[in-house]
Amino acid sequence: MASIxxxxxxxxxxxxFHKISFYAGKNSRIDVGSEDYYWIxxxxxxxxxxxxxxxxxxxxxxxxxxxKKLLADPERETTAVDLDRLATLLNAISxxxxxxxxx
Numbered sequence: 001m002a003s004i005x006x007x008x009x010x011x012x013x014x015x016x017f018h019k020i021s022f023y024a025g026k027n028s029r030i031d032v033g034s035e036d037y038y039w040i041x042x043x044x045x046x047x048x049x050x051x052x053x054x055x056x057x058x059x060x061x062x063x064x065x066x067x068k069k070l071l072a073d074p075e076r077e078t079t080a081v082d083l084d085r086l087a088t089l090l091n092a093i094s095x096x097x098x099x100x101x102x103x
Contacts, residue, residue: 033096
């Protein structure tokens with residue numbers, strides 16, 4: 001099983017945030033593209049290499065709405081789904097600011 005020290009994860013998250021800040025420049029907001037919907041393979045199917053996972057549709061608008069509720073309510077518990085939403089947001093930022101090269 002793969003693992004990472006929490007101190008290492010913290011450093012990596014800080015480095016990622018620094019890169020996102022670079023993309024944003026002097027803006028206080030970061031663009032994540034104009035698309036709302038995206039494909040995602042839900043866990044645990046996405047980690048089972050013996051079967052092809054079913055794709056489901058996710059929504060950035062919904063994800064951002066839920067993450068903003070998490071920000072607004074300090075009593076709200078962070079869930080595993082919130083981690084998924086944040087990971088999807090980071091993936092969108094990466095894709096939008098580093099589009100694939102055309103062949």
